[in-house]
Amino acid sequence: MIRGYSLYRRAGIICSRSISSATSSNVSQLPQWCPSTLPLRAHSRGSRAFPVLAAASEVWRGIHHHRETSASKVCPDATTALKLSGLKSGDTVAVGGFGLGGIPETLLNLLASDENGPSSLTVASLTAGVDSFGLGRLFEAGKVKRMISSYVGENKNFERMFFTGELEVELVPQGTIAARLRAAGNGMPAIFTPAGAGTMYANGGIPLKYAPDGSVEIVTEPRPTQMFDGKEYVMEYALRPEVSLVKAYKADTRGNLIFRGTSQNANPDCAVAGNVVLVSWWK
Numbered sequence: 001m002i003r004g005y006s007l008y009r010r011a012g013i014i015c016s017r018s019i020s021s022a023t024s025s026n027v028s029q030l031p032q033w034c035p036s037t038l039p040l041r042a043h044s045r046g047s048r049a050f051p052v053l054a055a056a057s058e059v060w061r062g063i064h065h066h067r068e069t070s071a072s073k074v075c076p077d078a079t080t081a082l083k084l085s086g087l088k089s090g091d092t093v094a095v096g097g098f099g100l101g102g103i104p105e106t107l108l109n110l111l112a113s114d115e116n117g118p119s120s121l122t123v124a125s126l127t128a129g130v131d132s133f134g135l136g137r138l139f140e141a142g143k144v145k146r147m148i149s150s151y152v153g154e155n156k157n158f159e160r161m162f163f164t165g166e167l168e169v170e171l172v173p174q175g176t177i178a179a180r181l182r183a184a185g186n187g188m189p190a191i192f193t194p195a196g197a198g199t200m201y202a203n204g205g206i207p208l209k210y211a212p213d214g215s216v217e218i219v220t221e222p223r224p225t226q227m228f229d230g231k232e233y234v235m236e237y238a239l240r241p242e243v244s245l246v247k248a249y250k251a252d253t254r255g256n257l258i259f260r261g262t263s264q265n266a267n268p269d270c271a272v273a274g275n276v277v278l279v280s281w282w283k
Helices: 078-084 105-113 135-140 156-163 174-185 267-273
Strands: 003-009 014-016 052-055 057-060 063-066 073-075 092-095 121-124 144-149 168-171 190-193 207-210 216-219 225-228 231-237 243-248 256-258 276-282
Touching: 078 105, 078 276, 092 267, 105 135, 105 243, 105 276, 121 135, 135 156, 174 190, 174 231, 174 267, 243 256, 243 267, 267 276
Parallel strands: 003 052, 014 256, 092 121, 092 243, 121 144, 144 168, 243 276
Antiparallel strands: 003 276, 052 073, 057 063, 168 207, 190 231, 207 216, 225 231
16 A cells, blocks of 8 residues: 655645545556556555645636646655645644544644644644644644544543633534535535534633633634524634644545545545645545
């Protein structure tokens, strides 16, 4: 199997759970002068090759303009791909996967280990992971300012940081996070959902940040609501991250991805939402 890391501009990515075009035949068309871009079938099972691919395309005012200097934009390593993403301090990052399944752990570890890299990040993910692995390493490295998540119950360090005022936490229903990401990918500014209507979630007042002395420093604002057919719905703004960190089963240089198994957890949603997408892929 081959493992690699790819960078795609959002407008140029086609993301689906099953895209037939992302096969070894596409990869076999890559230039043969670069060993890391040989056909997939040329690599034996268990190969330790780590190609890093970067493909970019952009859309301006609805006009598609494909910009590339070669058949593929191959980077020497994942560190280079992360630098090409343009991620900077204060940006929002969406992370695919759930818990320990289907997460781009190598990209997360790389981001966490860069002492001089981006910090004060807003991270959106279905869960907060666990201590000392994946997302947990980002918290331990002090890279995260605010976490947008749903299930945060398996990370003790995360809990400590929240209640001591080191971290802002915005708790959002899990389906709402996924829907907000999909809305961004579909060009929708907002969605309406019944989840949370008539509760403290919609009315505001949930602690976002605690002070070091344990008092509440910041609380959530009331969310707009609207009645449809006699039922109350909460308006949620689309969630568009500057960079998405995604794990896929297969990828080609055009940005087509195949998601399989645990990589189907939120990774397709993060991929379509991000302005720039970093993909860790297998096979």
